[in-house]
Amino acid sequence: MSAAAQKGFRYIGKKRRTKEDPRFVTGRGRFVADIALAGMKHVALVTSPHAAARIKAIRADRALALAGVHCVLTGAELCAAVEPLLPGVDAPKVTRYPLAHGVVRYAGEWVAAVVADTRALAEDAAERIEVDYEPAEYVLDPEKAVLPGSVLVHPLHGSNVLYRRKFVWGPVEADFARAEHKLALRVRWGRSATVPIETFGVAAQWDPGRQLLDVWASIQMPKYPDQTARALRLPGNAVRVHFDVDVGGSFGVKRGLKHTVLVGYLARKLGYPVRLIEDRLENMRGGDMHGPDRIFDVQVAFDGDGTIRSLKIRALDDVGAYAGRSPLQLGKPVGAIVGPYQIHSVEYEPISVMTNKTAQEAVRGFGQSPTNYALETAIDRVARHLGMDRIALRQKNFIRKDQFPYLIPSGTSYDSGDFHTVLDKALAAADYPALLAARDAARRAGRLAGIGISSCLEPSGGNSAFEPLFNPKNETTTWMDSCLVRVDLSGAITGVMNTSSAGQGHDTLVATVLGEVLERAPDTIRVVHADSLNALPSNSPVGSRMAIMLGGAAAGAARKIKAALFAIAAHKLNQDLADLEYHEGSVSVKGDAKRMLSWDQLVEIAHRKFHQMPSGLEPGLQAKFVWEVPTGGALPTADGRIQMYPCFSFEAHVVLVEIDPATGQPKLVRYACGHDCGVMISPDIVHGMTCGGIAHGIGAALYEKFAYSDNGQLESQSFMDYLIPSAMEVPAIAIVDHCSPSPHTSFGQKGSGEAGYLGAPAAIACAVNDALAPLGTSIDALPMTPLQIWTRMRDVRAGN
Amino acid sequence: MSEQLYPISIEVNGTLREALVPARLSLVDFLRDTLRLTGTHAGCEHGICGACSVLLDGEPVRSCLMYAVQADGRKLTTIEGLAQPDGTPGALQDAFCEAHATQCGFCTPGMVISAHALLETNPAPSEHEIREAIGGNLCRCTGYQQIVDAIKLAAAKREAPTP
Known part of the structure; x- marks a missing residue:
């Protein structure tokens, strides 16, 4: 078939x-930085050195004294002239402007913008701007920020919690009471992001004769022209975004609305074209494109034969000092909250909390990959608790191919799939018996080696049903x-x-x-x-x-x-x-x-x-x-059930990892991925995106982290500190295809843009922990950097 | 603030280019902004990502880590210079198309430059040698597999040129 x-x-x-x-x-290619507009001026930024502070004074005279410097813009002027950018949930007091006004809420936040003839000159001028700050209290730990009495990032909002709700779908307490076993675990997904090789950039030009703002940007953002116009207090038809600009990678994050409002305002004010191309530091620190930073507390109820009955998941997400659509990244996983498994009931408590860090933006999978990591770690724990084979446990709980369409407790119906066969294909591609032999031989030789398995869904067809789910005032039912x-x-x-x-x-x-x-x-x-x-x-x-x-x-x-x-x-x-x-x-x-x-x-x-x-x-x-998105069009029920996305791709990862005992460096020896995204329209494109997603997942699992010091300084501000996997860290990957056509689409196709990334971190984490298992230890936070692995090995050997 | 300008003369893709530039102008900015050769990309501007790679007297270098004045009197090849005279893909570039070794295309010019330099010195590289040669070029889209495939394909085509 x-x-x-x-x-x-x-x-x-x-x-x-x-x-x-x-x-x-x-x-x-024609990227945004390639676009040369006659008379174009360039923006550089002055940023906050403090995690939180009151801005007492800004002195720009010495910058403006430089020939070729045209303007220094601060929040006092800009905030009066534009509408605030609001979070995706109902929190009207959590306002955000392109430039800070009165206070700064994270280190790296933009405080002033300089416009000059060249970028180099604008940077020279930015260095001459003096800002007096009065440092203030800040909060960095999301578990402290969520508590009453915490230092507040936005005092007017009254708390640091942007969104919190406890959903209960099905008889959770009864299922827990009836289950023969229960276990609880905590895992943490580290603050990483997609970090495209092209930074974000935008150029804008105001035409006073036509009363029209032309915008060129490296953008990947729903409703971007509308939101730009709204913030600039222009009618929608006074903003023209040119979409024939090649975007140098995004994977979710390129939502440069604040950049665009800033540059659009400057272009209109100054009367000539203005552009802002982030440098890498601006991109990583003040570009507001960090990803989920999440603590999961998971409880599982299951029987001795491996039947998983119920789940309780609490997800605490640190979105940083401001929010775009990031709180909604806790919403999308509702549509695949039980993964590929037959689980009868679920309790899910998403909590979105603000801290004094760079803001979070959408990242490939929109919160699904962290959730998959938590789920798959829980499945492994159940297997270990029962002494049951991890693969057999998964196969026992998988939704069978004759059960589709399959309605999960949170109200979404999965369209099609054959999870058993795809996992079998992945195991065959990896030559699983040989993989086991290789792992065991390595262990006998005194090395650390482990096998990781993950199986998960890629919800596809991008609806926005999490908007009305997380904000009843938002009745969006078409996308x-x-x-x-x-x-x-x-x-x-x-x-x-x-x-x-x-x-x-x-x-x-x-x-x-x-x-x-x-x-x-x-x-x-x-x-x-x-x-x-x-x-x-x-x-x-x-x-x-x-x-x-x-x-x-x-x-x-x-x-x-x-x-x-x-x-x-x-x-x-x-x-x-x-x-x-x-x-x-x-x-x-x-x-x-x-x-x-x-x-x-x-x-x-x-x-x-x-x-x-x-x-x-x-x-x-x-x-x-x-x-209209197939299966879309409805509002959620009162208890928060919703058809989230229409189509569900499936992937199964099998990986063998060996750890260098001297350095803690994990080496991915063998990697296979079984993948089913229905009918593939362009197989080369699907395979390329899947390999790329796995590479990105390797980064999230082992290397990439936006780390903060105790005083709120971002410590990974360059590619020397924020480590993106190179061709030496990414192994050859064997992808095996399967095709379960979707009944909802024109040719049976499903989505694949997030493929690979959704299951790779879970599989790699599982492999590292399998490797560490003989030492009687595990690591429950990503990224599992070589240093963390080495430290853990040392501590175990020292008897700690 | 008027900066002192220095005369430079660089052979770029076979054409002599002369200009007056400030000492602090980076080579990547000179190529992109002065010569409008925008195929060379600035990804990190601190020498890690490799998107700005060009060939300096045949050797791959990071044009973000050099000043334009340092290239005075030298020969440069950029990604545009590896295409055929009519602008269509050259042999290595064609192999990248055949293997679909690009997605967003931003790292691609640097990848092609590094691959070209490899094949000039090692016409039949192993997979490990290929991965080592592009180890200084970061790609966020592909996971490198189709890039490795493209370089293998280009090497094979060099070995057995079509008659």
Whole structure:
């Protein structure tokens, strides 16, 4: 079945070159820093050296005295002129502006912006600005920040808690009471992020004649043009975001709204184009793009035969000093809160708490990967408690393929899957018996070695159902996406999408889908990115949604084009639609191939020969399709049940790790991943994103951390301290595909943009702990850095 | 504040380029802003990510860690210089397309530069040698696998050029 579902397509699922690669390999991409606007000026920033302080005075005279320095902007002016940026939950007193006003709430927060002829000059000037601070009390530990009486990050809000609710889905207490065993554990997901190689950048230009702000940005953000306009007190149609800018990686974080409001305000105030391209320090410290920083307290109720009955999960998330959509990152996991397992009831208490640290932003998976790490660690603990094989325990509790659609306690229905087979495929790809032998041989030789297993879901199709779930005042129930298709007089096809891309290959996606439906060669199809004033509604490439939502919209639009071609042919040939057939763009009478209209003839009729058109059909040949997220459209129930996302991809990871006893350095000896994202539209793209997700997961598991000192200083401020895995840390990865088509999508596709990252940290952590098990110890916090592993080994050996 | 300017003369992608530049202008800024060769990217500006890699007299270097004046009198090759004269991909770049070794494309120019330097000195590298050669180029999208595949493919094509 699975192989058959992937077959039967002309272009979908085939090995084909992408449309984007040629421009990237020749250095012909067009990134935001490549955009040169005549007369453009450059921004540099003055940032807070304190975790919390009152700003007493800012003196800019010496900066402004430099020739070529045009403006020093501070929060006093800016905050009066723009609307605050609000968090995604109902907390109106937690206001955020691009520049601090009166107080600073974390080290690195922007205090003043300098505009000068060159970036170098702007940096010189920034160094000449003097700020007097009165240091204030701060709070860094989220467990202290959550307590009554804590130092407050935003005193007007009255507490540091941005969001807290205890959901109970099903008879949790009864299930716990009935279970034969219970255990509790605490794990911590460290503060890391996606940290793309391109920092965030934005350029803006105000046209006073048209009263129009043009924006170019390395952006990946839903509702970005609307929110920019709202903050700048402009009508929505006075902001035009150019989406034909290549984004140098994002994976969720590139939500530079504060950057855009700052630069947009400056461009309008000064009358010339202004740009801000973050340097790496600005990106890591004040770019507000840190990821989840989460403490999980998990309780599991289970029986002696391995049946897991119920879960209680408390997730305390440190979002830093401000919040964009980050509290909602505790909401998305509601849609896969039991992972791939048949678990009868769940209690879930998400707590979003503020501290004096850099703000959190959306990160690949939107909170799902930390949750998967907690769940998978809990599964391993159950196995160890029962003395049961980890794989057998998973197989026992997996939802079976004959149980789909499967409704989980929190109200989401999983669409399809075959978890048993995918895990088996991953184990086969890793040669699991050989893996066990290798681990045991290493152990006999006195080395530390361990095997990690994880199995988890990738919710895909990017809906925003967590918004109404976490904020009853927000009744968002659509998260549509769209595509416009034009066939021009020459017969060439152009697909129009409505956001920028950050490496996901959307041009290839749209061309492949249009080519598939219209049976025209994708290589001949051009794909363009409309600017926001020309664009149809879109919610941008978030939540592993574009294969589903943009692919579905492109298919819908192409089918409308096809229907128009049929109508023209039926009219011209005087035939019933049912008597016609379509082949590679031509329409002919069934059984009489000579009575045929070619693609060119049909296009010519549509564009020139209105007299040959059927009545009721628009001239020209274009179609738009706006698609609501399948299964979407409903508000949550009173007890917080909701269909979160429509589609569920599945991945199973198997990894063998060896630890260098002298340095604590873990080496990933073997890595296999079984992956099922339904029908793959472009296998090369899916495999590339999956490998990239695993590499990112290796970083989160072993290396990457935004660490803070006790006085609130960010200690990882460069790539010398924040360690991104290189080709030497990332092993060769064996990916094995499986295909359980989704019943909700145009071709059976599911999402894959977050693949790999959702299960890799769990598997690697599990492998390291398997390696440490003979020492009788484990590490329950990520990242498990070589130093932490080495320290733990030393302590154990010293008898501590 | 007017800065003193220094004359430099650099052969870039086979063309002699002359300019007056301040001493503190980095080579990457000179290439990008002065010459408008924007294929060379600034990712970290402290010599770790490798996105700004160029060939200096054939050797891969970080153009963010050099001043433009230090390249005076030298020969530079940037990513644009590895394409065919009409701007379409050269052989190594074509192998990157065949293996889909890019996603966002931001690290790609530096990767191609490092791979080119490797294959010039080691036409038949092992996987480990490939990984070592690109070990100073960070990529956040691909997990490196398709990049390694592309370099292997390019090496194989060098060994057996099509007639």
